[in-house]
Amino acid sequence: xxxxLLKYGLRRGHRPYRDIxxxxxxRRSYDVVIIGGGGHGLAAAYYLSHYHGISNxxxxxxxxxxxxxxxxxxTTVRSNYLTLxxxxxxxxxxxxxxxxSQELGFNVMFSQRGQLTLAHSxxxxxxxxxxxEMGKHAGIRAEVVDAQTVQELCPHVxxxxxxxxEVLGGLWHADGGTARHDAVAWxxxxxxxxxxxxIHQRTEVTGFGIAGGRVTEIxxxxxxxxxxxxxxxxxxxxxxxxxxxxxRLPIRCFPLQAMVTQPLxxxxxxxLSSSNLHTYLVQSSRGEIVIGGGTDPYQLASxxxxxxxxxxxxxxxxxxxxxxxxxxxxxxxxxxxDITPDFSPIMGASPLQNYWLDAGWGTWGFKATxxxxxxxxxxxxxxxxxxxxMPFALERFARFELLNEMGATAAGH
Amino acid sequence: xxxxxxxxxxxxxxxxxxWLGPVHAEDEARDETLVERLFLAPNPMGVLRxxxxxxxxxxxxxxxxxxISDEILxxxxxxxxxxxxxxxA
Numbered sequence: 202x203x204x205x206l207l208k209y210g211l212r213r214g215h216r217p218y219r220d221i222x223x224x225x226x227x228r229r230s231y232d233v234v235i236i237g238g239g240g241h242g243l244a245a246a247y248y249l250s251h252y253h254g255i256s257n258x259x260x261x262x263x264x265x266x267x268x269x270x271x272x273x274x275x276t277t278v279r280s281n282y283l284t285l286x287x288x289x290x291x292x293x294x295x296x297x298x299x300x301x302s303q304e305l306g307f308n309v310m311f312s313q314r315g316q317l318t319l320a321h322s323x324x325x326x327x328x329x330x331x332x333x334e335m336g337k338h339a340g341i342r343a344e345v346v347d348a349q350t351v352q353e354l355c356p357h358v359x360x361x362x363x364x365x366x367e368v369l370g371g372l373w374h375a376d377g378g379t380a381r382h383d384a385v386a387w388x389x390x391x392x393x394x395x396x397x398x399x400i401h402q403r404t405e406v407t408g409f410g411i412a413g414g415r416v417t418e419i420x421x422x423x424x425x426x427x428x429x430x431x432x433x434x435x436x437x438x439x440x441x442x443x444x445x446x447x448x449r450l451p452i453r454c455f456p457l458q459a460m461v462t463q464p465l466x467x468x469x470x471x472x473l474s475s476s477n478l479h480t481y482l483v484q485s486s487r488g489e490i491v492i493g494g495g496t497d498p499y500q501l502a503s504x505x506x507x508x509x510x511x512x513x514x515x516x517x518x519x520x521x522x523x524x525x526x527x528x529x530x531x532x533x534x535x536x537x538x539d540i541t542p543d544f545s546p547i548m549g550a551s552p553l554q555n556y557w558l559d560a561g562w563g564t565w566g567f568k569a570t571x572x573x574x575x576x577x578x579x580x581x582x583x584x585x586x587x588x589x590x591m592p593f594a595l596e597r598f599a600r601f602e603l604l605n606e607m608g609a610t611a612a613g614h
Numbered sequence: 615x616x617x618x619x620x621x622x623x624x625x626x627x628x629x630x631x632x633w634l635g636p637v638h639a640e641d642e643a644r645d646e647t648l649v650e651r652l653f654l655a656p657n658p659m660g661v662l663r664x665x666x667x668x669x670x671x672x673x674x675x676x677x678x679x680x681x682i683s684d685e686i687l688x689x690x691x692x693x694x695x696x697x698x699x700x701x702x703a
Contacts, residue, residue, distance in 0.1 A: 440657050451653040454681070499633035502659060502681050507616065509629050542653045598653040 220391045221266060224402045230427035231259045231399075233581060234419055236406050236442055237435040238262025239271040240382070240567065241559050243389040243400075244574020245432055245581070247305075250396035252575075253582035258398045259428075260390075261421060263405035263438075267386030270436040273536030274567040275459050275483065275493040277472060279316050279377035281336050281343045283328075283609040286592035287545060288339040290572060293589065295341075295376050297571035307388030309380045310486055314471050316377025317346075317354050319521075321366045321477040328476070328608050329372040342375040355473055359523055366477065366520065377472050379483055385570055409446045415554045416446060430581050431556045434573075437502070437537030439560035448551050450560060451598055452539045455496035456503060457564050458510045460533035462525065464488030473521065476608075480517025489531060492518045496538060496564060506535045538563045545604035548573065548593040549586040557581055558595060565610050616684075620668040621675050621691045634665035637676055661687065 209215060233249060235242040238260045250256040262268075278298050280291035301309050320326045329345050336343030351371045352360060361367045390400055401423070410418035416431050435442045440452040465488050474481030479495040494514045497507065511533060519526055541547060541561035546569070551558050559577045562569070580586050586594070592604055616628040635655070642651045656662060662681050666689070667674045676697065678687040690696035 441659060449654055451655070453655050453657045500635075500657070500662070500664075500681060501684055502657075503684055505684070509616070542655075599649050 220387055221400060222394050224404070225399055227259070227401060227404070227421070227424045227426055228399075230429075232257040232429045233432065234258070234426060234428035234430075235260045235432045235434060236419075237269075237433065237438075238266050238390075238400060238402065239269050239434065239436050240267060240386045240389065240570035241436075241562070241573050241577075242432065242434040243267070243386050243393060244570050245434065245559070245577045246393040246398045246400075246574075247389040248575045248578030249582060250393050250398050253578060255582060256397040258393070259426065260393075260398060260400045261404045261406055261419070262400065262402050265402050266390060266400065267383060269438075270536045270538065270562070270566060271382055271386050271570075273457070273459070273534055274382060274564075275481070275491050276379045276382050276567055277316070277377070277481070277483070278311070278380055278568040279374055279472075280341050280568075281316070281318075281332055281372065281374040281377070281609065282606055283332055283335060284545075284604050284606065285335065285339055286589075287604055287606055287609075288336060288341060290589055290593070291568060292339060292341050292376075294569045294572035295378070297575065298378065298380055298568075301380070301385065301388070301571060305388035305392055307384060307391060309384040309388055311378055311380040312486070313376065313378035315354075316374040316472040316474065317351065318372040318374070319351065319358070319473070319475040319477070320369050320371060321475065322369070325476050326369055329370070332372060332609060336374070344373050346371050346373045355469070355471055357468060357524070358473065358521055379472060379485075381486070382567060385567075389570075389574065406442060406445065411447060411553065414552075416556050429555065432559060432577060432581060433551075433556065434559040434577070436562065436566070437539055439539045439562075443551075443558070443560065446551070446553060446556060448553070448556075448558075450539075450547065450558075450595070451542050452547075452561055453500050454502040454537050455499075455540050456501050456505075456507075456510075456535045457493075457496045457538045458506050458514065458533070458535040459491065459493040460511060460514060461485070461489040461491050461531050462528045463531050465490065465528065475517065475521060478517040478520060480514060480521065482518060482521060490518070490525065490528070496540065497535075502537050504535045504537060506533055540564070542598065543603035544606040544610040546573070546593055547595050548577065548590045549580065549595065551595065563610070565606075618666070618677070618686055619689050620671070620673055621689050621694070622673045623668055623671055626668065630668055630670055632667045632669050634667055634674070637663045637665055657681075
């Protein structure tokens with residue numbers, strides 16, 4: 202293989218091959234139409250085409266491929282949640298990341314370096330004990346560590362910034378990691394397209410035709426298509442798209458902001474977050490320090506950043522690592538997240554028979570790209586929601602069976 | 615600096631304010647509409663009427679804000695002259 206690669210690279214006038222085909226004309230009908238060309242939608246297209254023999258699929262993306270929250274998230278992959286259904290679901294998600302590069306033949310740069318969440322209060326330590334015990338029960342690697350172990354795991358962290366903020370201990374999650382977000386989406390898109398899945402970029406859904414409790418047609422800015430089954434995986438636009446289909450979702454939009462510093466030499470070899478400071482830091486493979494945190498403090502559907510939120514992120518980062526004070530910021534951005542009341546996603550059936558939901562992914566969707574795609578593909582192919590997705594049904598709100606992950610999500614994503 | 619106008623204290627830095635969520639109609643708190651009231655919060659691609667608090671003075675008031683542009687259209691105290699059904703935007 203290396204010889205082949207060398208020959209390819211040295212060939213005169215060679216053209217680089219195209220990973221993603223250009224957008225074709227819309228056909229009249231498809232077996233499955235996926236609304237949203239981000240990681241989740243593309244993963245669903247991949248699993249449908251490779252595992253369920255369904256490749257007459259159109260993925261509709263209103264902008265460019267994986268340009269929404271797939272491009273804007275901060276690439277945390279972990280499973281140390283609080284409730285058993287969540288941990289089991291995200292555990293499968295992490296295991297799919299472990300084999301993703303081999304599965305796709307596409308380097309997604311998964312780095313399972315472990316995630317350390319710091320506690321600066323007794324309340325945070327108590328919640329870590331609960332999460333660690335729940336994690337052990339569900340078979341993931343999660344343990345409470347003391348301040349000395351924190352220092353060994355991350356010698357650069359400022360252990361004592363006085364008063365209530367000194368580091369008391371942490372939650373060490375050895376299964377945690379990070380992957381290259383664009384590569385994940387591109388890998389799924391490339392392999393799905395090889396099986397004939399059509400990826401329609403700059404194709405915006407503008408409405409639905411609905412009759413007899415089914416979606417009969419999907420109207421777009423490029424024409425109308427008929428679909429056997431429809432999957433909605435539209436990230437920040439999930440509330441709006443569902444509304445067009447006559448479905449009200451318990452979703453509110455909040456911006457989520459992040460930023461990266463100029464590249465530094467590698468020094469941070471874990472994912473570091475603080476549940477009290479609502480800040481987390483990770484060093485990317487390019488050496489940039491990615492700084493993320495909680496959502497904006499009030500509801501908004503805008504991708505414009507705000508100075509107060511950027512200041513809050515910088516404050517948290519400087520408290521954790523004061524030596525970053527002279528480092529320049531290179532880029533900053535915001536995305537629109539679709540937040541549910543219990544900080545868990547909504548997956549499975551909708552009030553319409555052939556319309557399936559993969560929504561409410563808020564600030565925590567990237568880590569579930571593979572598992573949500575795989576399980577939603579199974580749902581569409583079999584017409585039955587698998588057991589692992591049942592707790593995430595839309596009806597859980599009416600039954601008061603919420604999956605409260607607010608504490609395990611807030612600044613950890 | 616983003617500015618919000620407190621009906622009592624005038625224009626102040628947005629960092630002095632706390633967002634408290636949407637204003638609900640009083641008749642929403644019924645058994646039949648409980649699930650909707652609790653979980654289906656309004657998420658309009660437009661103007662939302664919501665509660666805010668000026669934290670230093672503990673002034674709780676109502677604001678109308680555009681959820682796309684983040685433009686604060688107006689603010690007023692509940693029960694004041696501005697707080698009349700006919701003044702709804």
